[in-house]
Amino acid sequence: EVQLVESGGGFVQAGGSLRLSCAASGFTFSGQEMNWVRQAPGKGLESISYISGSGTTRLYADSVKGRFSISRDDAENSLFLEMNSLRAEDTAVYYCARGYSSGSHLGSWGQGTLVTVSS
Amino acid sequence: VMTQTPLSSPVTLGQPASISCRSSQGLVYSDGNTYLSWLQQRPGQPPRLLIYKISTRFSGVPDRFSGSGAGTDFTLKISRVEAEDVGVYYCMQLTHFPYTFGQGTKLEIK
Numbered sequence: 001e002v003q004l005v006e007s008g009g010g011f012v013q014a015g016g017s018l019r020l021s022c023a024a025s026g027f028t029f030s031g032q033e034m035n036w037v038r039q040a041p042g043k044g045l046e047s048i049s050y051i052s053g054s055g056t057t058r059l060y061a062d063s064v065k066g067r068f069s070i071s072r073d074d075a076e077n078s079l080f081l082e083m084n085s086l087r088a089e090d091t092a093v094y095y096c097a098r099g100y101s102s103g104s105h106l107g108s109w110g111q112g113t114l115v116t117v118s119s
Numbered sequence: 120v121m122t123q124t125p126l127s128s129p130v131t132l133g134q135p136a137s138i139s140c141r142s143s144q145g146l147v148y149s150d151g152n153t154y155l156s157w158l159q160q161r162p163g164q165p166p167r168l169l170i171y172k173i174s175t176r177f178s179g180v181p182d183r184f185s186g187s188g189a190g191t192d193f194t195l196k197i198s199r200v201e202a203e204d205v206g207v208y209y210c211m212q213l214t215h216f217p218y219t220f221g222q223g224t225k226l227e228i229k
Contacts, residue, residue: 035218037166045158045166045209047218061217095165103213105156105171107178112165 002026002108004096009113016086016117022079022096022110030074033099035106036081038092046092049081050099064090088119121210123221129229136197138224140210145191147214154213157186157195160223161206169208170195202228 008020022034031053038046049070050059058070069082079096093112100107120143130136138157146153157170168177170186173193183198197204205228210221 037218044223045211045220047216047220050216050218059216097166100171104152104154105168105177105213106158106166106211106218107168107171109165109167 002098004098004108004110006094006096006110006113009094009115011116011118012086014087014117014119017082017084018086018115020081020083020094020096020113020115022081024077024079024096024098027098027108029072029077033103034070034072034079035097035099036070036079037095037097037106037109038090039095039112040089040092043092050103051079083115086115086117088117091115091117121212121219121221123208123210123224125224126222127225127227129227130197130200131229132202133199136200136204136226138195138208138210138226140188140193140195140221142191142193142212144215146212147190153189155186155188155193156211156213157184158209158211159204159206160209161203164206166209197226200226200228 003025005023036049048061048064051070067085071080095112096110097106098108122141124139155173158166160166169180174186185196187194207223
């Protein structure tokens with residue numbers, strides 16, 4: 001069974017940093033495209049970052065570009081999101097999601113981890 | 120921009136439901152595929168993929184869910200709504216990064 005388990009969320013002051021992790025199991029993590037998607041409280045979904053299966057391509061939404069960094073450790077079957085210069089508007093549940101068939105669709109999602117940024 | 124209608128849909132159990140999604144730009148990728156998905160988010164749950172590439176049901180999704188459309192206009196249909204279908208439905212395009220979502224349509228039972 002595919003499982004994605006996010007961790008690392010919490011409460012942080014504006015301007016601070018957090019590192020989110022996503023532990024993957026039940027599939028061959030190496031070579032799989034991965035994504036981070038967030039959802040502000042009571043709001044819709046926002047795709048914020050993508051990493052290719054090789055890790056060589058990393059993409060970011062304008063809202064987080066220059067502040068967030070996505071990475072992966074295939075030996076540990078883990079995905080990461082380094083978040084710096086956090087703002088109140090970054091408050092959200094952060095989901096990791098697995099891309100299928102070369103990014104055709106996001107077929108597996110974790111339960112999410114809540115990040116709260118206090119201004 | 121992905122625009123969904125309606126934003127709220129009260130439906131009687133056993134009756135059909137339909138949600139529309141319009142994209143402000145074409146979603147055909149250079150490989151000829153259209154990467155338009157539909158996701159369901161039940162209360163307190165993460166999103167769940169229902170449909171991808173316009174009309175392909177994901178593994179384990181009941182056949183009462185179907186997707187259709189082309190170009191910039193797409194539709195999700197539920198043939199007979201069941202109580203477990205309550206939640207918010209999102210269309211999502213993966214043709215262009217950043218991937219973008221519709222605002223969400225809240226499906227509720229009358």
